[in-house]
Amino acid sequence: MECGRPVAGGAELIGIMLLMLCLNMLMLDSPLLIWLIFMDLLKIYMGFSSIEFVVSVLQNYWNSLTKWVPPPVKMTASYVKDSINVSRKRMDVESLDMLQFHWWDYSNPGYLDALKHLTDLKEEGKIKTVALTNFDTERLQIILENEIPVVSNQVQHSLVDMRPQQRMAELCQHTGVKLITYGTVMGGLLSEKFLDTNIAIPFAGPAINTPSLQKYKRMVDAWGGWNLFQGLLRTLKQVASKHGVSIATVAVKYILDQPAVGGSMVGVRLGLSEHIQDANAIFSLALDEDDVGSIREATAKGKDLLKVIGDCGDEYRRA
Numbered sequence: 001m002e003c004g005r006p007v008a009g010g011a012e013l014i015g016i017m018l019l020m021l022c023l024n025m026l027m028l029d030s031p032l033l034i035w036l037i038f039m040d041l042l043k044i045y046m047g048f049s050s051i052e053f054v055v056s057v058l059q060n061y062w063n064s065l066t067k068w069v070p071p072p073v074k075m076t077a078s079y080v081k082d083s084i085n086v087s088r089k090r091m092d093v094e095s096l097d098m099l100q101f102h103w104w105d106y107s108n109p110g111y112l113d114a115l116k117h118l119t120d121l122k123e124e125g126k127i128k129t130v131a132l133t134n135f136d137t138e139r140l141q142i143i144l145e146n147e148i149p150v151v152s153n154q155v156q157h158s159l160v161d162m163r164p165q166q167r168m169a170e171l172c173q174h175t176g177v178k179l180i181t182y183g184t185v186m187g188g189l190l191s192e193k194f195l196d197t198n199i200a201i202p203f204a205g206p207a208i209n210t211p212s213l214q215k216y217k218r219m220v221d222a223w224g225g226w227n228l229f230q231g232l233l234r235t236l237k238q239v240a241s242k243h244g245v246s247i248a249t250v251a252v253k254y255i256l257d258q259p260a261v262g263g264s265m266v267g268v269r270l271g272l273s274e275h276i277q278d279a280n281a282i283f284s285l286a287l288d289e290d291d292v293g294s295i296r297e298a299t300a301k302g303k304d305l306l307k308v309i310g311d312c313g314d315e316y317r318r319a
Contacts, residue, residue, distance in 0.1 A: 069102040075110045080117035095128050102133040115148045134313030137167040144175055155312040157181035159299050160223045163306045169260040178262030187212030190251040195233045224302040235298040239291045245281045253285045
C-alpha cells in the first residue's frame with residue numbers, strides 16, 4: 001500500500017505516522033469523528049513546496065484541504081492551472097476537494113485574477129470548492145462582489161481572539177460563507193496544563209517551547225497578559241468540571257457555537273498529543289446559558305484585539 005509521495009525530506013515518515021493516527025481514530029468506534037477527518041495540506045508556502053499525500057485506504061473517509069500561497073507574480077490562467085495541476089498529480093486525484101487560497105499583499109490586486117482562474121478550474125472539475133485563508137472582511141466582501149464562489153475563510157479564532165465575530169461573521173451569515181477556525185486551543189495554552197501556572201519564574205511552569213505556543217503567548221500578552229488569562233482558564237475549568245470534559249473541549253465547543261463557524265481545526269503532535277478523546281467529546285457537549293454567560297464575562301475582561309491587531313489575518317501583514 002502506498003501511503004505517501006515524497007515531496008520534501010521525511011515525507012514518507014510523516015505519511016506513515018498520519019496513517020497510523022487515522023487508523024487509530026478508525027478503531028475508536030467513533031463514526032461521527034471518522035467522517036470529520038480532514039487533512040490540512042500546504043501546497044506552496046513562501047515559495048517552498050511542502051507535503052501532499054493521499055492514503056488510498058482512507059480515501060472514503062477524509063477530505064483534503066490544500067493551501068495555495070503563490071508568489072507575487074502575474075496570475076495568468078496558465079500559471080494558476082499549472083500550479084493546481086502539480087497538486088492534482090502529487091495527490092493522484094482528478095479534483096482537489098478544497099483549494100484554500102492565501103495572498104500576502106492586498107496592494108497587489110492579483111488575488112482577484114488568481115481566484116477567477118481558480119473558479120474556472122472549479123467549473124472544469126479540477127477543484128471541487130474554492131476557499132480562502134486569512135483574508136480580512138474588506139477583501140472577502142470584494143471577492144464576493146466579484147461573484148467568486150468561495151465557501152469558507154480559515155481564520156484564527158479563540159476565546160482570546162474573538163475578532164472574526166466583530167465584522168466578518170455578519171458578512172458570512174449574509175452570504176453563506178463559513179469560517180473554519182484555527183488556533184482555537186491556542187497551541188495548547190487553553191488546557192489544564194497551563195492552569196494555575198506562573199511562567200514568569202524560570203522552570204516554575206510548563207515551557208513555552210514550541211513556535212505555536214510562543215505565537216499564542218504573544219496573543220495572550222496583547223489581550224491582557226498571563227494573570228488575566230489565568231482567570232479565563234479558571235472559569236473554563238469550572239465549566240469543564242461541571243460537564244466532565246477538558247478545558248480544551250469547552251474552548252472548542254464555544255467557538256463552534258459562534259455565528260458562521262462551520263468547523264474548527266485542532267492540531268496534533270503525533271505520538272505526544274493527539275486529542276482524539278477530547279475532540280470526540282465536543283459533539284456531545286452542550287453549553288447552557290450559565291456556562292456561556294460566565295465565559296463571556298471572563299473574555300470581556302481582555303482587550304479588543306480588533307483595535308490592537310486589526311482584522312483577521314492582519315497579524316501576518318503588519319510591517
